[in-house]
Amino acid sequence: MSQQRHARARAAIALLTVVLLATPPLRRTLEASMTLQMLVQLPLLALLGAWLAAALPARLGTALAAWDRGGCSGLLLASVAALPWMLPRALDAAVDLPWVALVKFAGVPLLIGAPFALSWPRMGFVLRGVFCMEAVATCFRLGWLYLVAPQSLCSNYLIDDQRRLGQWLLAIGLALCVALLGKLLAGRFDTRGSGADPPDRP
Amino acid sequence: MSSLLRTLLLDLFIVAAGGATLHAASDGLRAFTTESARRLAIREAPRALPALRLQADDGSFIDLRDYRGRWLLVDFIYTRCQSYCSVLGGDFAQLQDRLAQPLAQGRLHLLSISFDPQHDDPARLVAYRRRFADRGHGWSAARPVDAAELATLTQAFGIKVIADGQGGYVHNASIMLVDPQGRLVDVFDAGAAGVVAGAVQQWLLR
Structure with missing residues (x-):
């Protein structure tokens, strides 16, 4: 099937890109600032995880679906795995300690990007809404924290960098808000759920 | 086992594992920055x-x-x-x-x-x-x-x-x-x- 071959090719590219991102020159570039690490490197790794997930064999996908009703498990795993990366010391440790770097380069694609991508189609209207609101709230919370913290929270990064990241997070939160509002006002929704999760629904 | 029950079980496990990870990563929710972790470690175990x-x-x-x-x-x-x-x-x-x-x-x-x-x-x-x-x-x-x-x-x-x-x-x-x-x-x-x-x-x- 050409669609599957396409997904496999994309997964191969994703895997290669993760390895490339882990090479010293690219690592140094993207970890040179807190803003780049948090807003470029980490999201990129998560996105590549989503590409990897698309190549999952159909049989394994069905088996996983039985443990992921309504996309709950995938969303929960992705959220829980993302939580430690909100701690300033995790951003520091990923730069200073090789084992934390390894956890980042393997964990962010496989525990955040992949489960989220697998579960999103299974998630219903309400869960998606909750996720979107929480994403906006997280951007605002973290952005505000980084903007007002009187001292640099990371030992590897300067306070100006931290403030810039705070501004970016607020801007992203605002953009998400606007996009959601647009979708709510003008978009179309299937409020019955996604249709991809029919098994034992009445 | 229904898929609802399986999902519930798995989710409980994810929450427990995630909580344990966060707990470990922040020294029991006591140190969120590298500097506070350094100070905590020194006070608890003189170096x-x-x-x-x-x-x-x-x-x-x-x-x-x-x-x-x-x-x-x-x-x-x-x-x-x-x-x-x-x-x-x-x-x-x-x-x-x-x-x-x-x-x-x-x-x-x-x-x-x-x-x-x-x-x-x-x-x-x-x-x-x-x-x-x-x-x-x-x-x-x-x-x-x-x-x-x-x-x-x-x-x-x-x-x-x-x-x-x-x-x-x-x-x-x-x-x-x-x-x-x-x-x-x-x-x-x-x-x-x-x-x-x-x-x-x-x-x-x-």
């Missing part, structure tokens, strides 16, 4: 310091171990600094007054170590002390003898120095207490000489 060769501001060569047998307050500086190190320099001058007695008795010593040894030669280190109206007793400044010693030093004390992009440095400025056995036992904020003096008095009484 033995290695042998370190330094050049003192009188030009002589010393070893950090030479100070064993008395308490030592250490801070890290670079003499070109216009911000944090000035706070630290002022702190040490104040501590000379507040802790005059133990300093005079030789039970305590103040040591400023430069992490910019290429620039900070003995003459500049002396000038640094003078800038803060050094009271002339119990305070010396020193620099590591080479790059390897500097690396050992920053590693041992947990000092992080990064370039500020304007020719200077940013570092986790603090005042550290070393006990007579040569172990790093406590860390204090810069700019709070009163707090440091109080805590050191407590340690001396123990």
Whole structure:
């Protein structure tokens, strides 16, 4: 099937890109600032995880679906795995300690990007809404924290960098808000759920 | 087992594993930054310091171990600094007054170590002390003898120095207490000489 071959090719590219991102020159570039690490490197790794997930064999996908009703498990795993990366010391440790770097380069694609991508189609209207609101709230919370913290929270990064990241997070939160509002006002929704999760629904 | 039950079970497991991870990653929700983790670790398990060769501001060569047998307050500086190190320099001058007695008795010593040894030669280190109206007793400044010693030093004390992009440095400025056995036992904020003096008095009484 050409669609599957396409997904496999994309997964191969994703895997290669993760390895490339882990090479010293690219690592140094993207970890040179807190803003780049948090807003470029980490999201990129998560996105590549989503590409990897698309190549999952159909049989394994069905088996996983039985443990992921309504996309709950995938969303929960992705959220829980993302939580430690909100701690300033995790951003520091990923730069200073090789084992934390390894956890980042393997964990962010496989525990955040992949489960989220697998579960999103299974998630219903309400869960998606909750996720979107929480994403906006997280951007605002973290952005505000980084903007007002009187001292640099990371030992590897300067306070100006931290403030810039705070501004970016607020801007992203605002953009998400606007996009959601647009979708709510003008978009179309299937409020019955996604249709991809029919098994034992009445 | 229905898919609802399986999902519930898996979710319980994910929450438990995630909670445990977050707990471990933040030392039981007590340290969210690298610096607070460093301080927590030092307070909970005093850290033995290695042998370190330094050049003192009188030009002589010393070893950090030479100070064993008395308490030592250490801070890290670079003499070109216009911000944090000035706070630290002022702190040490104040501590000379507040802790005059133990300093005079030789039970305590103040040591400023430069992490910019290429620039900070003995003459500049002396000038640094003078800038803060050094009271002339119990305070010396020193620099590591080479790059390897500097690396050992920053590693041992947990000092992080990064370039500020304007020719200077940013570092986790603090005042550290070393006990007579040569172990790093406590860390204090810069700019709070009163707090440091109080805590050191407590340690001396123990």
